[in-house]
Amino acid sequence: MTDAFPKPARNVTVPEFEPKTTMEKPMKIYSKAIILVAALALSACSGANRFGPGGAGGIGGADGSVSDPASPAYFQQTIGDRVLFPVDQATLTAEGRDLLILQARWLMANGDYSAIIEGHADEQGTRAYNLALGARRSNAVHEYLISQGVSPARLKTVTFGKERPISICSVESCYSQNRRAVTVVAAGGTS
């Protein structure tokens, strides 16, 4: 040390902080994302609830023709893939139960398909609470479909909390669309 500082106690070297930016995502996620983007491009009207790379990896858009009653597209658009909830509620409405009866019938008639039920919340609430609320909503649908005879082995639930609004304005007309549980059907098992 310099003469001006006769008693430096320590003089330890400080390494720079340089974390690597990770790019270690498994390739299969990327390829799924690419397939998803391609599917959305081909089928604009089925893309309403499908998420980009930041969303539910693994879940594709609804396939097939709306005119084919055995197709996911028919399930999504003709039967209806979602039920809505009042503010801070996870109890099914009468309208919601009626729709889920139709969903259950379709699932039982189309045994090759499994479903993931996504629970969502509007943006009025904290992130953690909305994750828990979305879990309640997806579970309400899950339980009801099972009560209508769908095998639990074909169903999974996931919460997205307030992470994936479908309507992005900040008023009730959007919020009411975002408080939803969406049944996403896909060929094969749920895993």
Next chain:
Amino acid sequence: MKTIQALGLALALIGLPSVTFAQQSSGPLRIEITDGVIEPLPFAVPDFVAETPAAQEFAQSIGAVIASDLAATGLFREIPKDAHIARPTSFDSPVQYSDWKAINAQALIKGAVSAGADGKLVVKFRVFDVFADAQLGDGLQFGGSTGSWRRMAHKVADAVYSRITGEGGYFDSRVVFVSESGPKNSRLKRLAIMDYDGANVQFLTDNSSIVLAPRFSPTGDRVLYTSYESGFPRIYVLDVGTVKRRALDVQAEAMTFAPRFGPDGRMVVFSLSQGGNTDIYKMDINGQGAQRLTSTPSIETAPSFSPDGNRIVFESDRSGTPQLYVMSANGGEATRISFGKGRYGTPVWSPRGDLIAFTKQANGRFHIGVMRADGAEERLLTASFLDEGPTWSPNGRVIMFTRETQGASGIPALYSVDISGRNLRRVPIDGGASDPAWSPLLK
């Protein structure tokens, strides 16, 4: 790989060759931090003296970071350099106090920088109590690589802050957060880390999966967070130095989120959702000894340990609306501590243990607030369309949080506010940012 833990910046206490001892009679330079409105203390930081040619490029920048740190607290006010009468050209030249009194600089920070051929930087400084005609405390010096010059500047600012307020500093610290981009209905999120003041943003994950709510370990070397990598929300732990991550080994079929470390850095408390019900669990970071702490049909989430590790504050809607509760770290009966009108969430125990910060939702607005650990003396610090997720500065004086603007183009940003409710500031970061978590003071 290097970890933050390995970043020990040497704090070398320097014996001073020509010490003028502080005069007790004149009253020491001191800011008492109270809740009352205070007049910021005027200080001067002349450019640090570059003692070697290679130090030239750092001398001015280091002074600027120190001044920025101090001024941003709201407790200090910088006297601009163009008002200075004296311009020190040598670190050891005597201070002409009259020059600094004339511009009403109550504190003077004088420093020097030298850079060796080996790429090592040495920063030294002294603080002077101008109106006492005296040096305040000992001179200090820090050594490190040129790349860590901002850290050395923060260290100087921490020392100055600490000497004048009597409290620990918070400038040499980092914040981990979620960087956001893209439209609101398909937002891309990735973990990022930065200096507490928004500088040196570096990404820790890519944006291929939704990531949420990162939380530092007590030593700042690891981060717990929630990721949708598997398609389902699940807790991961990431090593900040190597950016290697692994999923926490919990029940495979359960969704897990809202994790936080305990003060020992081993215990993790979190929420687990199964069958639509969300409860609080804790387990060892290595997956051992999972224990369910709550078992009600209501939502229990957002747990946070007290600094001594004995208690956990959390959020529950068991009363019908989300409210704050405190229980033993081993579970059992919980005591409700929030009783105001509205919905309460995301409680976080302060590092001092005296206060709990929270998010409150009332009358269509969101607030960040603090209350004592027993729920007394609730105080709201902010109000906006959407404020949430407070995190504490290492010294428990400042809270950083997420503020999101409304509407289709709404975007989140990080803000900080003093626990008195003063000094609300946006942390300057490019793009959207949410879910900040403040590290401990770096070593």
